[in-house]
Amino acid sequence: MSKKIFWFIGVIAICIVGIIVLTDTKAESVVIEYDGQPYIGEASAPVEIVEFGDYKCSHCKDFNDSLFPLINEEFVETGKAKFYYMNYSFIAADSNTAAQFGETVYKELGNEKFWSFHHLLFANQTNASGQENLMSDEFLVAVLAEIASEEEVEKVKQAFSEEGGKEAWNLDMSTAKNLGIVATPSIYIGGKEFTGKTMTDFAKMVEEAANAK
Numbered sequence: 001m002s003k004k005i006f007w008f009i010g011v012i013a014i015c016i017v018g019i020i021v022l023t024d025t026k027a028e029s030v031v032i033e034y035d036g037q038p039y040i041g042e043a044s045a046p047v048e049i050v051e052f053g054d055y056k057c058s059h060c061k062d063f064n065d066s067l068f069p070l071i072n073e074e075f076v077e078t079g080k081a082k083f084y085y086m087n088y089s090f091i092a093a094d095s096n097t098a099a100q101f102g103e104t105v106y107k108e109l110g111n112e113k114f115w116s117f118h119h120l121l122f123a124n125q126t127n128a129s130g131q132e133n134l135m136s137d138e139f140l141v142a143v144l145a146e147i148a149s150e151e152e153v154e155k156v157k158q159a160f161s162e163e164g165g166k167e168a169w170n171l172d173m174s175t176a177k178n179l180g181i182v183a184t185p186s187i188y189i190g191g192k193e194f195t196g197k198t199m200t201d202f203a204k205m206v207e208e209a210a211n212a213k
Contacts, residue, residue: 029191029212030179034084036168038106038114040072041082047209049081052088052176052186055098055121055135063185064122070199075206081189085118087169088176088184094135096169101140101156103165103172108156109148116147 034048049071053060068083075081087103089095098121106114120143127133137160145153159165179188187194189202190209196202 030188032175032179032188032191033171037084037086038111038118039082039084040115041076042079043082045076045079045082046213047075047081047190047206048084048188049075049206050084050086050188052086052172052179052181052184052188054087054089054091054095054184055102055125056089056091056095056132057184058125060185061122061125064119071202074199074203080210081206086175087172088181088186089169089173090184097137098135098140099172100163100165100169101135101137101144101160103168104156104160105144105148105165107164107168108159109152113148113152117144120147 032048032050034050039048051060051063051068053063071083076083087099089099102114102118102121105117121135121140124133124139124143133139141153141157144156148156176186179186189205190212192205192209194202194205196205
């Protein structure tokens, strides 16, 4: 762990129409409903790590590309924690489109396909020229088609046209609102907001959450 001290502050920041500010510390533990949410890790893992994110947020992409692999290796694959993703989509109208489409993928195709789509969507956030992609229905379908069969894609398209992911998205947005979240990515560990700066801070908070069980 000592060799993997990583300064988080450059990535775990607020993404509000391009303005970066810092969050206030929130030391109190809050209750988050995890049932029915996509996660990676062992069901028996003692600690819940949650990212509230927006698929249009550049800092969320940085988190997914750079920090998630470290968190996955150090805490998820070792059985110390499980990692959840919940939507707080607020940057643009297509943020909501992407979030609801992702929820539809999870509902129709399951957890494994959701995470493949999730990572690929962040990988395709920008195009080859560095411009931000419009997350239209057509774009989202094209991304899904890279990791799903034609039959699976059609299943998701049909469910999405019937607002199949809207209820789950509404639940995420309500949770984020109740927590007072105004930034993405916002990370919670064991029901407490992470406001540290290093991987050492992160590990300490995971350990404290495990000990509190």
